[in-house]
Amino acid sequence: MWKPDRDSNKPIYEQIADYLERRISYGEFPPGSLLPSERKLAEQLGVNRSTIIAAFAELRSLGIIESRTGSGTRVNKTKWGATPKHTPNWRRFAEGGNFLPNLPFLRRIREALIQNPTLIDFASGELSADLAPTKEIAELMNNYEYTSYLGYDNPQGSTLLRQALVEYLAKYRGIQTTESSILITSGSQQSLYLITQCLLSPGDAVAIEDPSYCYSLPMFQSAGLRLFRLPVDAEGAQAEDIRALYKKHRIKMLFLNPNYQNPTGAVLSDERRKQFLDVTSELGLPIVEDDPFSLTSYDGEAPLPLKAKDSAGAILYIGSFSKIAASGLRIGWMVAPHSIVERLADARQQMDFGLSIIPQQVAGQFIKSSYFEPHLDRLRMELRFKRDLLIEALEQELPSAAQYTIPQGGLHLWCKFNNQINDSKLLDESIKKGVVFVPGSVYGSDSGFVRFTFARPKAEDIRLGISHFSKAIRELDLNV
Incomplete structure (x- = not known):
């Protein structure tokens, strides 16, 4: 948030008047809109109310704002002279659209x-x-010869990173896959966004854990999905709850975080894992498995993911470096059938033409290096x-x-x-x-x-x- 510069030779009230005039000219406060109260602005900017009164007086003298007793202070509808100029009501745009704001x-x-x-x-x-491997990554960046090509990369993500992930997933997560079945994303959240936008339709019913990190993501509501909950206890969610939800609501997809579940920290028991695989296989129900925390297991014995036992190819597996290395790298991945990877890669290319090459190369080098373990x-x-x-x-x-x-x-x-x-x-x-x-x-x-x-x-x-x-x-x- 902007704050006045107390070391400047310019009086603080003039700085505030200039700041408000800029916000008005940018359309953040359209003509006729109500400005924050003097008291509120004073609290936000850390100044005395008298300073705000002086700033408002400056703007009134320029014809930019007008104040009326009992009605507050508003932007003048003809602030730039006799001829009205119409600024888009950006606040209305900001409050519109289909994508909901954070909670x-x-x-x-x-x-x-x-x-x-x-x-x-x-x-x-x-x-x-x-806790981040800052020195290790800096060392790799100093010694690694990066590609000279800095254009758009493969829509699925860097081939070198996907090849490195094939080895990583086999060694650390017990997942056998190929580079063509891996999509690189900018973290787990983008994987979830692509799934909700591209594989599901408004009105579809999905099951999530209760409590669940997914519940905190308005992207599910933005996609028009109907959310049904699976209660989580010390052993995770219960597979039998899926049968009832499927029968009553025709659940189309299941979202699970089996290992050190967010927020409860629960680990899905071995018996319940088997039950989930059996029930979803019987119903033909896909599982989205979010697995960001497994390698943080304090005893070094990371629980295997459901995907390691997925003989039917029914699980979309999501992983990320955010919780085990550095969230700022913005590297995540999804393991899925190739047809799904192609569909989501096409959608992601429409969004951003793919991720930056350099972080992908850094991540690929890091997981293959002697620094990782x-x-x-x-x-x-x-x-x-x-x-x-x-x-x-x-x-x-x-x-x-x-x-x-x-x-x-x-x-x-x-x-x-x-x-x-x-x-x-x-x-x-x-x-x-x-x-x-x-x-x-x-x-x-x-x-x-x-x-x-x-x-x-x-x-x-x-x-x-x-x-x-x-x-x-x-x-x-x-x-x-």
């Missing part, structure tokens, strides 16, 4: 982190900078250490206040607080105290659940963050 809680968290980067972040589902070992050790710090902090700051199952992999701790919690009030109070988290209702749960991501904050900040969180709870007198 209000997620927008609130994002805005809070932008406004105050010092917040202790238990919300962002990514690795902290010290030592990085995974260090990552697992550090994540386990941070998990233990978080649990210790909760036990000390909020003893007996919450129930949780200690995860054996992944980045998250899923907590159910014993007393009723107002998600909105608790999030707002926590932000005031200096910490952010994700309320459980974002994932479809009732209020009272919280997801803490321990991979993002620094180790030394975890105890302090939980201390801030406990103060927010006590401020609201929740009697935990």
